[in-house]
């Protein structure tokens with residue numbers, strides 16, 4: 337709805353929404369398409385549905401890969417990876433064959449870092465830099481927790497990096513984050529809270545929400561997808577940055593090459609990004625980043 341309303345790509349940019357479904361979700365998607373059509377969005381010029389990624393991805397400029405099989409009771413992580421690996425390998429091949437050469441791909445379906453890596457490996461004709469794993473929801477959650485603790489509005493929290501994976505092993509970086517322009521540690525003088533409560537709250541928030549609500553977050557996830565797109569098509573405010581799970585080859589931090597890892601990014605607003613160089617590390621942060629990059633490789 338937000339995409340169709342013009343709030344993301346601007347009031348002068350007509351859009352076509354192509355929805356990729358599975359056989360099981362086709363009817364539900366027809367319902368979604370009806371909702372979109374009946375909303376009479378002036379910028380929405382086309383809504384189409386298919387279960388064939390080669391049809392849906394034809395010439396697309398933005399691909400939001402959300403559909404994935406959730407982990408069911410008793411299912412091993414390896415089993416989930418196997419099923420989702422096949423989905424994202426097929427979608428990567430289809431993007432490689434028919435999407436715009438400039439397509440930006442945001443992988444939401446979990447495990448999103450691994451799925452993004454599988455997808456980009458199957459799309460060798462599209463720059464690996466164009467693939468993102470969504471960690472913006474984690475960034476937003478971290479900003480929210482810091483704002484609540486400091487008693488400020490959340491827009492006062494900046495420079496928030498999520499390092500690593502969209503999972504409980506992620507590293508929310510309170511060393512580089514700022515509140516009202518000051519280092520977090522100068523505003524929240526409670527190292528124990530930062531190292532223990534804050535980290536755990538952000539890492540486990542998704543799971544806690546599922547327990548309470550009975551399903552995974554939907555509203556805040558869609559807001560974070562929109563935030564992630566906006567961050568790539570709007571110049572990043574001076575001195576600030578955003579987090580995204582991106583391809584590590586050539587990274588300046590010493591993180592293992594050839595994986596997808598959430599790192600701090602800046603954009604000129606042209607859809608592209610560069611990694612931020614002026615971040616600082618201490619032993620606590622380095623040790624945690626090393627641990628999560630090790631977990632992603634092995």
Ligand SMILES: NC(=O)c1ccc[n+]([C@@H]2O[C@H](COP(=O)([O-])OP(=O)(O)OC[C@H]3O[C@@H](n4cnc5c(N)ncnc54)[C@H](O)[C@@H]3O)[C@@H](O)[C@H]2O)c1
Pocket residue numbers: 356357358360361402403404405406423443444445446447448469470471472473474502552553557
């Ligand atoms: N990265 C993040 O921050 C984040 C946040 C929330 C959810 N997620 C993940 O996003 C995914 C979707 O979450 P959800 O709550 O909407 O799950 P869901 O189970 O409600 O919906 C998944 C949908 O994908 C469809 N689907 C399955 N395989 C498909 C395929 N091959 N092609 C097209 N569609 C397919 C299913 O039919 C279903 O309708 C999950 O993997 C979830 O873990 C990630």
